[in-house]
Amino acid sequence: MAQTIETIDVDVPVRTAYDQWTQFEEFPRFLDEVESITQTTPTLTVWKVKVGPVEKTFEAEITEQHPDERVAWTSTGGEVDHAGVVTFHKLSDTETRVTVQIDWTTDGLLEKLGAAIGSDGRAIKKDLANFKQYIESKGQADGAWRGDVQA
Numbered sequence: 001m002a003q004t005i006e007t008i009d010v011d012v013p014v015r016t017a018y019d020q021w022t023q024f025e026e027f028p029r030f031l032d033e034v035e036s037i038t039q040t041t042p043t044l045t046v047w048k049v050k051v052g053p054v055e056k057t058f059e060a061e062i063t064e065q066h067p068d069e070r071v072a073w074t075s076t077g078g079e080v081d082h083a084g085v086v087t088f089h090k091l092s093d094t095e096t097r098v099t100v101q102i103d104w105t106t107d108g109l110l111e112k113l114g115a116a117i118g119s120d121g122r123a124i125k126k127d128l129a130n131f132k133q134y135i136e137s138k139g140q141a142d143g144a145w146r147g148d149v150q151a
Contacts, residue, residue: 004102005100006128009132010131013094014096016135016141020135020142021131023142023144026142030130043061044060046058046059047059047078056080058075058077058078058079059075059076060073061076064149065148065149068088071085081105083103102124
């Protein structure tokens with residue numbers, strides 16, 4: 001199993017960063033490989049991703065969610081086997097540290113090679129930089145879901 005942990009500091013309050021992260025259907029605006037996300041229930045999403053020429057679809061279930069603190073998920077069906085968590089840490093009233101940890105099972109030679117040379121970590125780092133640019137340029141979230149999901 002491969003694992004990546006990446007962190008970025010964003011110049012918005014923790015509530016703003018968290019609220020934007022709960023707007024899963026907006027992820028294609030800043031996650032390069034995400035083609036679309038459809039939220040079918042408060043805790044279930046259907047993802048369509050494209051990495052290079054490879055397109056994959058999977059479901060992800062929110063397994064834990066606490067406002068302004070964390071969102072954890074695991075895939076439940078489809079072509080991708082992974083789990084992850086994003087945490088939000090208040091650095092000041094106007095700055096937040098966002099940390100993403102993703103664990104996944106590599107499938108096939110290309111994915112194993114990509115994990116071995118760290119291309120997945122670079123992709124996540126780039127996506128976090130895109131998130132930073134997106135949320136800082138807007139200054140506010142596109143919406144919010146403040147529900148609590150217990151592990």
